[in-house]
Amino acid sequence: MAKKEFKAESKKLLDMMINSIYTHKEIFLRELISNASDALDKLYYKSLQSGDTGIQRSDFKIHLTADKDARTLTISDNGIGMTAEEMESNLGTIAQSGSLAFKQEMQKKNGENSEDSASNDTDIIGQFGVGFYSAFMVADHVTVTSRAYGSDQANIWESSGTDGYTIEPAEKDEVGTDIVLHLKEDEKDTENGENYSRFLDQYELSRLVKKYSDYIHYPIQMMVSKTRPKKDESAEAENTDAKEDENKEKKPPEMETYQELETLNSMEPIWKRPKSKVKPEEYNDYYKTKFGDYQNPARVIRTQVEGVSSYTALLFIPSHTPFNYYTTDFEKGLQLYSSGVMIMEKCKDLLPDYFNFVEGLVDSEDLSLNISRETLQQNRQVKNIAKTLEKKIKNELLNFLKEDREGYEKFFHEFGRQLKYGIYMDYGMHKDVLSDLVLFYSSTEKKLVTLDEYIAKMGEDQKYIYYAPGETIDKIDMLPQVKAAKAKGLEVLYLTEEIDEFVVRMMGSYKDKAFRSISEEDFSENESEDEKKKLEELNKEHEDLLKFMKDTLGDQVTEIKLSGRLGDAPVSLSSKGGISFEMEKTLNKMPMNQGVKAERVLELNPDHDVMKKLADTFAAGDKDMTAVYTRLLYNQAVLLSGLTIDNPAAVGDDVTRLILGK
Numbered sequence: 001m002a003k004k005e006f007k008a009e010s011k012k013l014l015d016m017m018i019n020s021i022y023t024h025k026e027i028f029l030r031e032l033i034s035n036a037s038d039a040l041d042k043l044y045y046k047s048l049q050s051g052d053t054g055i056q057r058s059d060f061k062i063h064l065t066a067d068k069d070a071r072t073l074t075i076s077d078n079g080i081g082m083t084a085e086e087m088e089s090n091l092g093t094i095a096q097s098g099s100l101a102f103k104q105e106m107q108k109k110n111g112e113n114s115e116d117s118a119s120n121d122t123d124i125i126g127q128f129g130v131g132f133y134s135a136f137m138v139a140d141h142v143t144v145t146s147r148a149y150g151s152d153q154a155n156i157w158e159s160s161g162t163d164g165y166t167i168e169p170a171e172k173d174e175v176g177t178d179i180v181l182h183l184k185e186d187e188k189d190t191e192n193g194e195n196y197s198r199f200l201d202q203y204e205l206s207r208l209v210k211k212y213s214d215y216i217h218y219p220i221q222m223m224v225s226k227t228r229p230k231k232d233e234s235a236e237a238e239n240t241d242a243k244e245d246e247n248k249e250k251k252p253p254e255m256e257t258y259q260e261l262e263t264l265n266s267m268e269p270i271w272k273r274p275k276s277k278v279k280p281e282e283y284n285d286y287y288k289t290k291f292g293d294y295q296n297p298a299r300v301i302r303t304q305v306e307g308v309s310s311y312t313a314l315l316f317i318p319s320h321t322p323f324n325y326y327t328t329d330f331e332k333g334l335q336l337y338s339s340g341v342m343i344m345e346k347c348k349d350l351l352p353d354y355f356n357f358v359e360g361l362v363d364s365e366d367l368s369l370n371i372s373r374e375t376l377q378q379n380r381q382v383k384n385i386a387k388t389l390e391k392k393i394k395n396e397l398l399n400f401l402k403e404d405r406e407g408y409e410k411f412f413h414e415f416g417r418q419l420k421y422g423i424y425m426d427y428g429m430h431k432d433v434l435s436d437l438v439l440f441y442s443s444t445e446k447k448l449v450t451l452d453e454y455i456a457k458m459g460e461d462q463k464y465i466y467y468a469p470g471e472t473i474d475k476i477d478m479l480p481q482v483k484a485a486k487a488k489g490l491e492v493l494y495l496t497e498e499i500d501e502f503v504v505r506m507m508g509s510y511k512d513k514a515f516r517s518i519s520e521e522d523f524s525e526n527e528s529e530d531e532k533k534k535l536e537e538l539n540k541e542h543e544d545l546l547k548f549m550k551d552t553l554g555d556q557v558t559e560i561k562l563s564g565r566l567g568d569a570p571v572s573l574s575s576k577g578g579i580s581f582e583m584e585k586t587l588n589k590m591p592m593n594q595g596v597k598a599e600r601v602l603e604l605n606p607d608h609d610v611m612k613k614l615a616d617t618f619a620a621g622d623k624d625m626t627a628v629y630t631r632l633l634y635n636q637a638v639l640l641s642g643l644t645i646d647n648p649a650a651v652g653d654d655v656t657r658l659i660l661g662k
Helices: 008-021 027-050 084-090 098-110 131-137 196-200 202-212 235-239 280-291 379-403 405-428 431-437 451-456 473-477 480-487 500-507 529-541 543-556 581-589 609-619 623-640 648-660
Strands: 062-067 072-077 139-147 154-159 165-170 176-183 220-229 255-263 299-305 311-317 334-338 341-347 359-363 439-442 448-450 464-469 493-495 513-517 559-562 571-576 599-604
Touching: 027 062, 027 072, 027 131, 027 176, 027 202, 027 341, 062 196, 062 202, 084 154, 084 165, 131 139, 131 176, 176 196, 196 202, 202 220, 202 341, 280 299, 280 311, 299 379, 311 379, 379 405, 379 431, 405 431, 405 439, 405 500, 431 451, 431 500, 439 451, 448 451, 451 464, 464 480, 464 500, 464 581, 473 480, 480 571, 493 500, 500 513, 500 581, 529 543, 529 559, 543 559, 543 599, 543 609, 543 623, 571 623, 599 623, 609 623, 623 648
Parallel strands: 062 220, 334 359, 464 493, 464 513, 559 599
Antiparallel strands: 062 072, 072 176, 139 154, 139 176, 154 165, 220 255, 299 311, 311 359, 334 341, 439 448, 439 493, 571 599
C-alpha cells in the first residue's frame, strides 16, 4: 500500500511533540502503557455491554518485551484493538483521541450521572490523542499491529515520523495491539547526549513502570533475567567423600541465568484500599519505599474529598529532616496522580512553603491537564486542593501536639524552624495558621511550652507575653533583666534561635496579648509608682556623674541611667528602638552585612556597691579612675549581653590601671 502523508498541520504538531511538548523522553512509556490500559478498559466495557461472558477482566494484561540485539521495545495488550479505519482515524490524525471519543460515547449513552457498573468500573485515561506520538521521541520507526474485537482481520500501521505512514493487512492470532519501537541510536555526546539504549534495560523499564504506572489496574508484565545457583548433578556422588574433603577450600556455587515472567506494577494503590484494611506498618513500608526514608513517618494523613475538586490524598509527616532539607537542593511538592497515573513527581503548588516537609501524593480525576499530561492547565483546581490540604495538615499537627507531646516536641526540634519562617514570611500573613503550633522554652516550666499554655498561667493584671532573646538557655538565664523578672514571679520565654525574635515581632501579639522583651530599655511596667519616683530622684541626683560617663563612652551608648530592674547585678545593657542585640547579631551575619547596630542603653544598679564606689570616686574628683570604671562596667555589660568587645587591648590597659590603682 502506498505511503500516506500526515496533513501539514499534523506534521507541524508531530514535530513539535517530538521536540518540545514533553519535558522528559522517558514519559513515552507512561503514555503507551496508559493507551494500553485504555484499550483494556474499552474491551471490558464492551464485554459487559454485550454480555460476552468469555472475557474475564483477570485475563487482561500489558506486556513489555525488550530486544537489545534488534534495538526494539514492544508494548503489547490484549485489549479492544483497532480496525484499519480506526487506525486511520486514531493514528493517522494527530490529536484525534479514540479514548476521549469512547468516553464521551459512554457518557452520552448512560448519562452524566449514570450508575452503570461498567461505566464506573472503567477509567479511561487518554484525552488528547497525542500520547502515542511520544514514541517518536525515542524511536526512529514505529509499527502497530492490531486486531479489533469482533474482527478476524488484523492490520499493521508503520511510520518513521513526519514522512507519513502506511496501513496494510497483517496476521495476528489474538485480539489486541502490539506496538514495536525501533529505538534511535545513542547520541555521541556522552555528557549531554541521550542514551536511548537504557530503554532496553530491564531495570530501567521496571523503574519507569514503578515511577509512572505502578497503579495501572492491569498487570504490566515482562520477562526478566535472573540468576540462581546451578544444580550440581555430581553432588550426591561427592557426598560420600565429604568427610575426606572437609579441609578443602569450598568453591563458590556456579550460577546460571534463567527467564521469569514478572509483574512490574502493584496495580492497587494503597490509598484506594479501605482504611480498615490497611495496617500502620503497611503505611510505614510504603512511605519508606516510595520516599526513600529509613525511618517511619511521625504521622500519616489520609483523606478523601468530594466536591468542587474531588481527590484522595495520602500524606506523611516525616520524623526527621532530610539531609538536604535546609539547602537549595531540597524540593518541596507532592506527587500528583490522575486516575492512578503519575503526572508530576513534585507538584509544588499543593503545599505552602511552611509545610514543605510533608511528603505524599494527591490523586484526582478532576484535573485539567495540558496536552503532555505533565503540567496543569487550571491552577484554580490545585489551589482548591492546596487550601483544604493546608487545613488538614494543620489539624493533624494540632492533634499530634495534643495526643503525643513527646513525639511532637521531637518533630518540632526537626521542623519547628520552618514553622517559624512561615510566620515571618509574607509579612506575617500566615501567623494565624501557625502561631498555635510553635513552642518556646519557659523560664518557669524549664521546658517547651505553647503560647496558649503561657497565657493560661498569666495573672489577671499581666498585660504582656515576656520574652528574652539569646544564644543559649544558660546565657539567657544569666541576663540581669531575666533574673529580676524571675524574682518578680514573671514567666519569660527564651528565644534561642536566630529567627525567634523576628517571629514574635512579626506576630506583634497573640490572643490580644502583646509581646514584650525584658531586654528593652522601656521595660518598666512592673515598677510601682514609688519605685519610679525614687529612680527619677536618683537619676537627677547623679546627673553630673551620668553625663561624665556618657561623655567617656561617646557614641558607644545612646544613654546611661540608673535602673531598678537589675536585681543583684551591678550593670546591664538594654536596647532602644526597633533593633535588639540578637537582631543586630543575626542581621550582621547575613551576606549583605550593612553594619546594623542596636541603640545601647547602659543601666546601673543604684543599690549595688559598685555604684557607690563609682559615685565616691567621681565625687572625690578622680575623673581618670572614674573613666576606667566606666569603660570596664560598659564592657562587662557588653559581655553579659553576648556581644563582642570592640577593643580588647584597651580593656587590658584599663584592667592594668585598676590593679595598679592609677
